[in-house]
Amino acid sequence: MAKRSLQASVEGIRKAKQAFKRKGWTQEYLAAEVSLETRQPIWKFFTGKPIDRHVFNDICFVLELDPLEIVQQATVSEFTTLDAPADITLNIDAIVLKMRSAQYEKIQAQCGTLHLLDIARPVSINDLYIDANIFEELTSNRWLEITALPRLDTDEFNRFGLNQLSQERVSGLEILTKYSKLIVLGKPGSGKTTFLQSIAISCNQGVFLPDYLPIFISLKHFCEDIQGRNQITLFKYLHEFLTNYGISEQELLTLLFHGRALILLDGLDEVTQEQSATIHNIISNFSEKFYKNNIIITCRLAYQIYKFQGFTEVEIADFTKPQIADFVDKWFLSVAHHSPAKAQTLAHKFMQKLELAENQQILELASTPILLNLICLFFKFIEDFPTNRCELYKQALDLLLIHWDEAKGIKRDQIDPDFSLLNKIKLFSYIAAVSLTQGDYFQSETKIQQTIAEYLCSLPNAKTDADALELKSAAVLKAIAVQHGILIERGRGIYSFSHLVFQEYFAAREFMTNTTSQTLQRFVKYLEAKSWYNVFLLSAEMLNPVDNLLQFLKQNIDKLAIQNAQIHEFINWLRQKSSIVSAAYHPAGVRAFYFSIALPLEHPLTCNQDLAISLDRRLAGNLAADLGLDLALTHALAVSLTITSDIFPQRFSALSLALDLRHLLTDQPSLQKSLQNLKNQLPLPNQGRDILKTWWEANGKTWTKELRTLIVANRQIGHNWQFNQQDLQQLQYYWNANKLLLDCLNRANNVTVKMRDWIESNLFLVSI
Structure with a gap:
């Protein structure tokens, strides 16, 4: 020895x-x-x-x-x-050339194709691979102040930016040239294996390290192959394999001694707990003995790995928008097998829709490669994203919870014999509901372990010993973080759901599991919270029937109006005004139209017709006479209200043009005459700037007041409601709540005709 x-x-x-x-x-x-x-x-x-x-x-x-x-x-x-090899006179370059030639076809077959879930045929890696970006600093190592991270109910909360968090990215190639010993970490489905395969193919084809021998080993298969064998080494394993290709022990030793091998070890997390110490020792001994070689190991984040001396740990970053676009373009060409023109058209359509505000949740999921493949599959058949989002999110979660490991033949170590998949789903739902109720997306390790402990206490035959619960909750957190990637560590001791949409989905599931009147009452109290918007939509999709939820929502929306006397008066005016409009539009669409044009100029919803048009598309075209006239008069009043004496000379033409409504007043000669009289009171535009300025300074307020009085008397619009800041905020809440109710109605799969008719008839009305 x-x-x-x-x-x-x-x-x-x-x-x-x-x-x-x-x-x-x-x-x-x-x-x-x-x-x-x-x-x-x-x-x-x-x-x-x-x-x-x-x-x-x-x-x-x-x-x-x-x-x-x-x-x-x-x-x-x-x-x-x-x-070292016994015969150091062997020509290392000749050995490398011989071994690369012998192994070329093997590496191409082993690493040259990708097997995507739900895709029947393999895809060439060169046709689909997107160059990986790498974080040199692990997210779990970053020291972050949880108080400095955005809360769900703040405007700074950016769904797509959740996975960035000020991390600097570098290219995968830059990392490979910088470090010879790497452990590449990443979430499930982030592309770790694909990254390793691309390295092997690049080396095999002479693009990267052309004078090295690439060797790709699945650690799961390695463990299976050596099971029951004593004193096995990685060198011996390699020698046994390469003997079949005419490679002698002397040649392998020479190659490794000179450091001309690129050893790629995939899936350290796929090794069982009882095998992990053995595998660590085997890799460590090999790395120490043949330290000149390049060695790259992949592993899931949160997996409790032993430290390998001399290795640098890095992390695969989520896709950016340009990477998503590149992947989609390649997917429709290589996976869907469309013609280049058709693939480009579909990819462009995909990205256009992905950028829409209503698809923010899908964009968020698309940053993870495995989920982006799933989204492309959905889009392929209908050339759009599914209306029922629950089905997409459920399939994404099934993929991470079940199918991904099943497809790879991996059986993870169980958290606890009694902790089934259903218990995991219930736990995720409980965590999501608790954190969302508190307005949190990021949670400290201590806080989330307390939530897990609360859930564990609710299970049958649960242990109530505080120390035992603390240990078990810590073990459960670590296990679910590594096994599924649904909860991840964003920084040292700070956790969150990997995607906000998963938190929203699980929270909806938690609240909809028990839909008693008391539960729904507690649920709808979050009606005004912006962070709960998608939870309500998902709940509307889940419930069967959904009538009770819609009714509770409507009742709470009405309470918003009744609780504020000024807003209640405004809603009553809205009902009266819309009832006298002689146009064949959807009544709720008409009310939404007048709601927006009656708001003060400074309100962000003023003249926002999106909701009205969603209720009746005809409102986007040429308006009926009543609505067209009222919109024009509202505009004329708005122009007048925004004029000061300093800008009156410049705005004179705009005001004069706004009052020229003869084409809309053919049936109302009296109003036309009154407007003309008001217009005649204005000074002549050629009198000079100073005279115009002086005139408006002396008469502008009185003239504008007369215009408002005329409009109110003849058209019942243009009221000066004198809303305070709280009123304006409540009007925004009321509008958002009606929009949410309509969106829930449109997303619901199981609503009765009677309930649908009642909701549509009473939008922007107080019905209690």
Whole structure:
């Protein structure tokens, strides 16, 4: 057996000191470079004393020395037996060429295609792969202040930006050239295996490290192959495999000794807990012995891995919008097998729709490659995103919870024999409901463990011992974080759902599981909360029937109006005004139309006709006489109200034009005459700037008041409601609530005809 220690020869010490001097380092710095806590082994190395063999090798490596030239001759035979080929005269370049040629087809077959879920045929990796972006700093290592992170109910909350959080990205190629020992971490479905396959293919085809031999190993398959075998090493495993290709042990040793292998180890998280220590030792021993080689390991985030000496941990970043667009373009061409023109058309349509405000949730999911593939599948058949979002979200969750591991033949270690998949779903639902109720998206580790402990206490035969609950809740959190990627660590000790839409879906599921009157009453109290909007929509899709929820929503919307006397009066005017309009539009559409044009100029909803048009598309075209006239008069009043004496000369033409409504007043000669009289009171525009300015300063307010009085008397519009700031805010809430009710009605799958008619007839009316 070879000695565990080595020592430098006199000549070796001389060469080492020269190399050390060229580096310009101190012994303390050199010790840090080889991960030593003290410089004592460094001192021993330079004085020719024996030190641990792997430390000896590491020192030589960082000083860019050949250990064979440094080690004392008395021990060289032992060194050679274990760490170097017996015949160092072999031509390394010829060996690499031979082994690359022998392995070429194997690597192409092993790594050249992708097998996508629900796609019957494999896809060439070169046809679909998107260059990965990498975070050099792990999200779980970042120190973040949870109080500085945006809450759900703030305007700073950006759904798509959740996964960015000020992280700087670098390209995958840049990382590969910077580090020779890497552990690439990522969420489930983030593209870790695909990234590793692309590296193997790039090396195989001479694009990256063309003079290296790529070796791709699934650690799951490796564990299966070595099960029941004692004292197996990675070298022995490789030798057994390569023997079939005519590669001798001498040649493999020579290759590894010279560091000309690119070892790609995929799926460290797919190793069972009982195998993990063995696999760690096997990889560590191989890495220490053949330290010159490039080694890359992939693993899921949150997996409790042992540290590998000399390895740098990095993380695969989510897709950016340009990467999503690139993937979609390739998907419709290579996966859907459309013609280039058709693929480009569909991809453009896909991205256009993805950018719409109503599709923010889908854009958020699309940042994860595995979910983007699922979304493309949905889009392929209907050339649109599904109206029923619950089905899409459910399939996305099923993919992460079940199908992804099933497709890869992976069985994860169980959290607890009694903790079934249903219990996991119920736990996610409980966490989502609790956090959403508190207005939180980001939660501290302590807080989320408390929530998990509360859930565990509700289970049959639950243990109530505080210490046992604390330990179990911590174990459950770690397990569900690594197994499914639905809860992830955003920073050190800070967790959230990987996508906000999952939190919304699970929260809706929690509230809709028990739809008693009391539950619905508690639920609809969040009607005014912006962060609950999608939860209501998802709930409307889930419930069967949905009538009770819609009725509770309508009742609470009416209460919003009744509680404020000024708004109640405004809604009553809205009912009266719309009832005298002689136009065949949807009555609720007419009310929405007048609601928006009657608001003060400073209100953000003023003249916003989106909701009215959604109720009746005809409102987007040429308006009926009544509505056209009222809109024009409202505009004329608005122009007048915004004029000051300083700008009156410039705005004179606009005001005169706004009052020229003869084409709308053919049936109302009296009103036309009154408007003309008002217009005649204005000074002549050629009287000069100073005269115009003086006239408006003296008469502008009175003239505008007369215009308002005329409009109110003849058309019952243009009232000065004198809303205060609270009134304006309540009007916004009331509008949003009516829009939410309409959206819920449109998304509901199981609403009775009677309820639908009642809701549509009473939008923007108080019905209680």
